[in-house]
Amino acid sequence: MGRPTDGATGRGAHGLTEGPTGGAAHGTTGRATHAHGHTGSPASAGARRTSVAGARMLREALRHGGDALSAVLREADDGQLLSALDKGLPAERATRVVVELVRRAPERGPELADAVCEKVLLAQLYLDPPHRAPGGVGAPGGPAPDPDRRLRVRNALMLYEGLVRPYARRGAVPELMACVLPGLWTAGDGAGREVVRRIVGTRQSTGFGEKGWKALFGGMAEERREHQEAAARAARRAAWRRRRRGRAEDGNRIDLQPGQLWVSALLGFIAVALVLIVVIAAG
Numbered sequence: 115m116g117r118p119t120d121g122a123t124g125r126g127a128h129g130l131t132e133g134p135t136g137g138a139a140h141g142t143t144g145r146a147t148h149a150h151g152h153t154g155s156p157a158s159a160g161a162r163r164t165s166v167a168g169a170r171m172l173r174e175a176l177r178h179g180g181d182a183l184s185a186v187l188r189e190a191d192d193g194q195l196l197s198a199l200d201k202g203l204p205a206e207r208a209t210r211v212v213v214e215l216v217r218r219a220p221e222r223g224p225e226l227a228d229a230v231c232e233k234v235l236l237a238q239l240y241l242d243p244p245h246r247a248p249g250g251v252g253a254p255g256g257p258a259p260d261p262d263r264r265l266r267v268r269n270a271l272m273l274y275e276g277l278v279r280p281y282a283r284r285g286a287v288p289e290l291m292a293c294v295l296p297g298l299w300t301a302g303d304g305a306g307r308e309v310v311r312r313i314v315g316t317r318q319s320t321g322f323g324e325k326g327w328k329a330l331f332g333g334m335a336e337e338r339r340e341h342q343e344a345a346a347r348a349a350r351r352a353a354w355r356r357r358r359r360g361r362a363e364d365g366n367r368i369d370l371q372p373g374q375l376w377v378s379a380l381l382g383f384i385a386v387a388l389v390l391i392v393v394i395a396a397g
Contacts, residue, residue, distance in 0.1 A: 216276030282321025296333030
């Protein structure tokens with residue numbers, strides 16, 4: 115099952131920036147700028163240039179690592195960090211981004227915290243490894259088993275505990291949990307199941323909500339039905355092949371019925387008697 119799109123909630127977290135007051139500005143440089151209609155102001159253009167430069171610097175730091183990465187991560191805004199996860203990172207570098215996102219959680223205002231949480235949920239906690247080939251693990255042309263699976267599970271749990279669980283406890287948008295959980299269960303070639311089990315296995319409230327649990331159980335039941343139907347189809351094909359083999363063998367074998375056996379025995383007796391008569395007469 116693919117990831118839900120940002121359209122499921124009507125907003126995404128790409129380009130989220132946090133102003134001096136801690137509020138969220140979704141792809142803008144300030145509400146006052148738009149209120150006065152100065153969309154092409156020098157300040158706006160400068161902010162865009164700064165954002166592009168920051169994103170480029172983050173990409174380079176994540177590519178090369180080193181001592182500068184920590185400082186660059188601290189300077190990047192939430193939107194840049196989430197975009198980096200969206201594009202796919204090796205699990206070890208993704209962990210650095212996840213730790214930074216969770217570290218600054220107490221500093222976010224409610225609106226920005228909700229937007230970041232929604233984006234993380236819609237991305238199914240970034241469980242899927244980058245550059246996945248089509249097909250399942252081990253399938254011809256499919257991806258090899260993910261060697262970083264354990265680390266990706268740990269990253270997903272950090273995101274859920276630090277960003278999603280507090281949001282879910284407030285009961286915000288239960289429809290989103292219902293939309294995401296079935297896909298999370300099947301995400302990451304089985305890693306999603308491990309994440310869900312470990313979330314459920316804690317002593318804390320999961321935050322799934324009634325709708326989330328209902329959707330999760332519905333998805334599991336649908337998956338079970340699909341497996342049962344696939345097993346039934348395989349059994350029917352095997353039985354059909356056995357019947358074909360049986361008919362082919364029957365066509366090559368002559369089976370005598372009980373009446374045919376008596377006739378054959380009588381004919382044999384008559385033939386023996388005729389031979390004896392000829393022998394006696396010749397003698």
